[in-house]
Amino acid sequence: MEQKDFYTSAELAELMGISRIAVFNKIKKGEIKAQKMGRNFVIFKKDIGDIEFFSSNLFKNAKDWAVSQKEIPGQNYCQNSAIFQARITKMEMLLLKNRNTKKLYSLLTSIAGEIGNNSYDHNLGQWPDIPGIFFGYDLNKKQIVLADRGLGVLQTLKRVKPGLKDHRGALEVAFTEIISGRKPEARGNGLKYVRKVILENPINLVFQTGDAKLKLNSGNPNLSIETADEIIRGCIALITY
């Protein structure tokens, strides 16, 4: 089958996770280059760079992958921790050069590192289907997204805390207690560190595992956990600053 070299406005809306009207508005404003074809618009793939295109809706892409294994661009997929280390080092350099993040670069890199590396450490040898994580960032939108299709926090922590009943309880423990999902190894300070950094700096986090969605906001010591509509088996995190 011959591959099309363009998207219809409806296809692009679906891919970007926005409405068709929002696509039309972007075309009108000149943000998306399109050509009229009959009564409709088409958008040539050559006119819309992959990076720009996918980074416009990083969180949706990550979520689609985490929930339903929808395909993700290779640039966002880090099959192993060595690939993640190389890509996060690149992000660190970009943050360091960016005038908005000259001060926060090391904290943003370290919390993204903790969340991403947690996925590898806790799922090593036990990935249910696809090993590795989704890692993407958009420095213009000031967001960093990470996701995995691993076991999730509840199943990991149940090994050391068999009494844990639900995702909400597991999330609370993960962000407040010094506990390791890999006992007898001494570990388990990563997410407490993430919480501390967010409390003390202009950074926010949304973190979901199972049906529990945690929101941590800069300067606020409270953990706000709500029930999400969609279930994520592994974890998904959105860091904004």
Place this chain on the structure above:
Amino acid sequence: MIIELKKFGTTLISRQTGKEAFLAFQSFLGDIKENEKIEVDFKGVLTFSPSWGDEFLTPLLEKYGSRLVLKNTSNLSVKATLEILQVTAGKKFKIEL
């Protein structure tokens, strides 16, 4: 003895690489004299995290206690990491100002 952390890399964030660094360091342990100070210099480190630190610094703190001295710790991720490691280890690091 002075350990320049930047020689292990400038983005020190995973347990895996922290553990490797600690193993590599083992070969120098024999050179350390009794009562000798172990200075860990953070100069040049861009990002540091509790995972790496827990694999490398926590065992040094356990072993050498106050003989372990940390230098050039002003980087924000270094500072925040040391604070959390002290809580989990239940011991304080000696930091040279």
